[in-house]
Amino acid sequence: MNRQQTNRLAKALITSVAILVVVPIALVILYVFYNGIGTISWEFITAPPSNGMREGGIWPALLGTIFLTFGTAILSFPLAIGAAIYLSEYAADNRSTRMIRLAIVNLAGIPSIVYGLFGLGAFVLFMQFGTSILAGSLTLGILTLPVVISTAEEAIASVPQQFRTVSLSLGATRWQTIRHQVLPHALPGILTGIILGLGRAAGETAPILFTVAAFYLPEPPQSIFDQTMALPYHLYVISTQVPGMPLGIQYGTALVLLFIVLSLTLAATFVRTSMRRRREW
């Protein structure tokens, strides 16, 4: 076999492996869709589970996930965007900045169950929030920090330096420059980070296990100090903890969760691509 043939063979092999990796991704989504779509109905979305979860819908879990996702947004995104602005606009290249970057990389790598432990120790017990939406949102909020910070920082740093120079030379202060020149241009990128963070918060199970998730609650929560059901945990419960569970409801629940998380991921991708197209520099 000469080297041209080797070349062709190697490229063909690489291509087929790449296809082998990517095709199952699409298959997984189609498989869940195919098996779950039959269950989806207005009643499935809006009714609480009944008959020991074997009938009825997912409404309380869906609502809980919406609450938790918004709670996460409110609690963590101001902090994340502040940190991103700091890293991109203020931080000097020194020891403390390197420590901050190291901290962010580590936050991204800490296992989600360890976040759950932290939430239990810090928010549920030490701060005495109890297993509550507040404790769960705080835990999820910290978990989403690294993805939001790093995406937003990239967006802010990619605003051309000239924009800042011109603004400063016209007499604007540093904050005015950031507020009126840098942030508006970085907004789509920051939005991408926020949406990715929301998707992450909506899909996580391990961090909410001990901080907020309830096995079964027919009524929606009344305050941020109440427990709530949540969609990912509900899927865990109905697929492993309830014997004789009809498959259709399991797939339907998985489909709704997948739909929520993937639409957020796709929205983030869409915002970023359209931003790149519109960019004028």
Place this chain on the structure above:
Amino acid sequence: MTTNSSVTATGAGAGKESAPRLRIGEWIIENLIRLAGLSTVVIVALIFLFLLREGGPAFLDIPLRQLFGVRWYPIEDIFGLLPLLVGSLLVTVGAVTIAVPLGLICAIYLGEIAPPWQREILKPLIEVLAGIPSIVLGFLGWVALAPLIQNAGAATGLTAFTGSVILAYMSLPTIISISEDALYAVPKEYRDGALAIGATQWQTIWRVVLPAARSGIVIAVMLGIGRAIGETMAVMMVTGNAANIPAFGPGMIFEPVRTMTATIAAEMGEVAQGSLHYNTLFGIGIVLFVITFAINSLAGRIVGTRGARRQGGNL
């Protein structure tokens, strides 16, 4: 804003009158921003401190010999971590063995071979994979993959291998996106030079690009390991949750195991706060924290915060 326009209109003198009020506002905002930046370090420290506070007693109260023992039997207050460590190790090694070659080849395809239009399709697909919640993959492993593996001849479908397959899939986006970064960082001149002296594209990739990207690929593998070892829900659902060490041999990968993460998730709901069992579960959390901290600190030194984004599988 008024200061800003008056400065441009009439020169610096006019701006000074309203400047002090504005400066206080800015001083507050700038310090809040600084605080937000520093808070990330504080949070990592707090996570460690709270783990230590709740989990530290386990390492003081349980004799070391028992801690490294082969029996995890909480009902009798026997807490040997070895079965859990072996479980995590088996599943992780299996996952990495599957995911690293596949991920690397995928990255080579994306970075070196695929035409741009294919890249436009494949990259979002891989980001989608990164976005699929682990509970959904765990559910699929439980209802679809485990029966397949059982039909293939294993005693049960819930084995370390099942976990490895699911985990391999979950760590692929991380491995692909970081190795693709590493390939991208290889200067174009290297490729041009190799091609110019008559090397084929495959020779260029194999002998020039890959060696040049070596260190980045090592990081991709490390972060892939970090991701695999920390995964919880999917692993808990498909590995069978048997806290014993399978007999050593090639067949051990087809035995049920229980990982560190799954142990915490499965048992924390049932323990009394402040009991030794409770402390020990936090102790396992400390072990996980230390392992992932070491991996990420080492890798993070080289890839920086980009690594935080890439870990989420962002391309």
